[in-house]
Amino acid sequence: MPHYDVIIMGGGPAGATVGTLVKKYSPHLRVLLLEKAHFPRHHVGESLLAGASPVLNDMGVYDRINQYGFIEKSGATYVWGHDRQPWGFDFDRVVKPLLDRGIALPEMYSKGWQVRRSEYDYQLLLHAQEMGVEVRQGARVTHVRQDSTGSRVVGVDYRDEDGPASVDCTWLMDCTGQDALLGHALDNRQYSETMNNYALYGYWSGYQWHEQYMGHPRFTRIFLATSARGWFWCIPASDTVLSIGLVTNRQTLQSLKESSALDLYLSEIESCPEIMAILDGAQMTRLTPDQNRDLYVVQDWSYESTQKAGNGWAMAGDAAGFVDPILSSGVMIAHELGQKAAYAINSSFCATSDADIQRYWQFYEDTYRTYLHAYRQMAEFWYGNNFLMENWWWEAQRTINRTNALELNAGEAFMRLASGYAYRAESLSLFGSYPLEEAQQLVNGLFGVPYEAVDVRSQYAGKPLKLKANAQMGEGLYFFQGLVRKTRRVINSETQAYLDLHPAEEIVLRLLDGAHTLSDLDQVVSQIQAKQQRMPIRNGLDMLVQLDNLGVLA
Numbered sequence: 001m002p003h004y005d006v007i008i009m010g011g012g013p014a015g016a017t018v019g020t021l022v023k024k025y026s027p028h029l030r031v032l033l034l035e036k037a038h039f040p041r042h043h044v045g046e047s048l049l050a051g052a053s054p055v056l057n058d059m060g061v062y063d064r065i066n067q068y069g070f071i072e073k074s075g076a077t078y079v080w081g082h083d084r085q086p087w088g089f090d091f092d093r094v095v096k097p098l099l100d101r102g103i104a105l106p107e108m109y110s111k112g113w114q115v116r117r118s119e120y121d122y123q124l125l126l127h128a129q130e131m132g133v134e135v136r137q138g139a140r141v142t143h144v145r146q147d148s149t150g151s152r153v154v155g156v157d158y159r160d161e162d163g164p165a166s167v168d169c170t171w172l173m174d175c176t177g178q179d180a181l182l183g184h185a186l187d188n189r190q191y192s193e194t195m196n197n198y199a200l201y202g203y204w205s206g207y208q209w210h211e212q213y214m215g216h217p218r219f220t221r222i223f224l225a226t227s228a229r230g231w232f233w234c235i236p237a238s239d240t241v242l243s244i245g246l247v248t249n250r251q252t253l254q255s256l257k258e259s260s261a262l263d264l265y266l267s268e269i270e271s272c273p274e275i276m277a278i279l280d281g282a283q284m285t286r287l288t289p290d291q292n293r294d295l296y297v298v299q300d301w302s303y304e305s306t307q308k309a310g311n312g313w314a315m316a317g318d319a320a321g322f323v324d325p326i327l328s329s330g331v332m333i334a335h336e337l338g339q340k341a342a343y344a345i346n347s348s349f350c351a352t353s354d355a356d357i358q359r360y361w362q363f364y365e366d367t368y369r370t371y372l373h374a375y376r377q378m379a380e381f382w383y384g385n386n387f388l389m390e391n392w393w394w395e396a397q398r399t400i401n402r403t404n405a406l407e408l409n410a411g412e413a414f415m416r417l418a419s420g421y422a423y424r425a426e427s428l429s430l431f432g433s434y435p436l437e438e439a440q441q442l443v444n445g446l447f448g449v450p451y452e453a454v455d456v457r458s459q460y461a462g463k464p465l466k467l468k469a470n471a472q473m474g475e476g477l478y479f480f481q482g483l484v485r486k487t488r489r490v491i492n493s494e495t496q497a498y499l500d501l502h503p504a505e506e507i508v509l510r511l512l513d514g515a516h517t518l519s520d521l522d523q524v525v526s527q528i529q530a531k532q533q534r535m536p537i538r539n540g541l542d543m544l545v546q547l548d549n550l551g552v553l554a
């Protein structure tokens with residue numbers, strides 16, 4: 001039987017990301033991707049967050065997507081509840097504080113697209129293939145095989161146009177989206193009671209462009225507006241076609257009885273003046289030739305697999321969990337966690353012990369949970385409240401500040417979640433997919449704005465510095481440049497909150513002995529940087545503020 005190092009089931013954004021990044025960083029590994037459909041295939045989920053772009057860059061496909069001709073997305077506009085006054089934000093507001101300081105960040109940090117998923121996903125799959133992934137389309141996985149003791153996944157059975165076939169593997173990735181092959185087989189999916197919605201969506205041509213809702217035709221925004229029984233998304237999916245989706249709850253759909261889903265969809269459009277204004281004179285159409293009906297009805301329940309990795313297997317993307325379309329976060333999470341899964345695979349193949357492999361995948365699970373929960377809390381809050389924007393902002397702030405220990409004002413916190421940068425900094429300085437020096441710029445300059453002010457420096461200047469007794473050292477992990485890497489971690493033993501350190505920062509930490517001051521710290525940092533220009537390391541003040549936030553600075 002043929003054997004592969006890695007088999008990936010499903011070729012959507014998650015599967016293509018895993019395949020590409022395994023081949024990029026471990027080109028010697030044999031990777032097979034089995035996809036049941038023939039691409040290009042229709043898929044919902046056209047509006048991307050800017051937060052996906054750094055992962056596309058890591059995959060080496062950012063330029064290809066950037067130049068493909070998808071419509072550029074700059075942010076989002078909301079008309080929510082009784083107050084029909086539109087409000088919104090642009091992704092570049094997230095990086096503006098850095099630009100104001102003259103720090104040039106690559107444009108990708110503030111760039112997203114509205115995409116036709118059939119074409120977007122196809123480009124990613126082609127790229128994975130060009131990177132050396134063996135891609136088989138029209139190959140549906142029918143069964144996951146385990147060893148004779150039932151304790152380890154060893155391969156899959158699949159069926160394609162040549163009939164049934166079997167392949168063995170060392171590692172299996174489930175990226176089958178909402179089909180969630182492994183999640184169903186293991187029966188380990190938990191569904192949210194509160195977010196059990198349906199989406200009814202179709203495509204429209206001949207509409208009116210309204211700049212206050214949709215942004216500039218070249219720098220578009222996703223537009224979200226409430227209607228009588230739910231809310232609408234409005235996404236310019238091409239130059240001439242809009243994607244208009246209604247999200248409504250199960251009760252509304254169940255109460256339909258005689259009337260059809262199309263009647264509900266059209267009558268809800270009539271109840272929403274802004275969508276009516278946009279669709280003035282428009283007709284329903286189809287977005288791509290592979291689209292097989294005018295109106296789609298999909299259940300967009302929120303769920304999560306209780307276990308996302310095991311002996312010889314893991315899940316990424318919708319196969320592991322799905323939150324809700326409200327924040328347009330699905331594709332970004334598929335990319336982001338697909339990347340982390342690839343890094344964990346790369347590290348597993350060069351690990352020297354089973355214990356290390358287990359730690360990598362536990363770290364992957366923890367990271368995944370953190371991401372999903374951040375977005376789920378926001379979505380639940382959205383549905384569970386009276387849609388007052390101030391409330392939502394406040395919740396975003398609470399969610400982010402709780403784990404990141406950074407002081408953000410409400411607007412910044414919301415923007416960070418809604419742009420996809422919510423939990424990048426979950427271990428504060430070590431930003432996962434970012435090159436650390438860029439990550440550091442983002443953390444220091446943007447999310448740590450308060451300690452930038454001059455009076456913050458004077459707070460520490462000249463003071464002998466010392467760690468409190470509750471500061472403990474431990475070992476942490478972080479995802480960086482293709483691998484899960486070990487790092488040192490400062491832990492507050494009372495709260496268990498922690499700050500991960502870059503190796504060079506341990507030297508700086510040793511200066512917190514009651515005899516040194518901030519200027520000593522800065523001097524050592526300068527010396528390190530003079531030797532190794534690209535060494536990612538916080539300046540003395542940044543380090544102090546983060547340790548202070550952690551509650552370990554005397």
Ligand SMILES: Cc1cc2nc3c(=O)[nH]c(=O)nc-3n(C[C@H](O)[C@H](O)[C@H](O)COP(=O)(O)OP(=O)(O)OC[C@H]3O[C@@H](n4cnc5c(N)ncnc54)[C@H](O)[C@@H]3O)c2cc1C
Binds near residue numbers: 044047175176318322
């Ligand atoms: C109503 C709605 C609106 C949404 N809007 C947005 C949005 O605006 N922005 C956004 O970012 N996200 C949105 N999403 C979420 C987004 O569509 C998903 O999160 C994203 O597609 C996940 O990517 P994936 O690779 O995990 O799964 P998918 O893209 O679903 O890919 C899974 C692949 O696996 C294949 N597959 C399935 N079973 C098998 C099998 N047995 N064998 C082989 N192959 C198999 C499928 O054919 C498919 O190609 C929305 C979702 C819904 C429900």
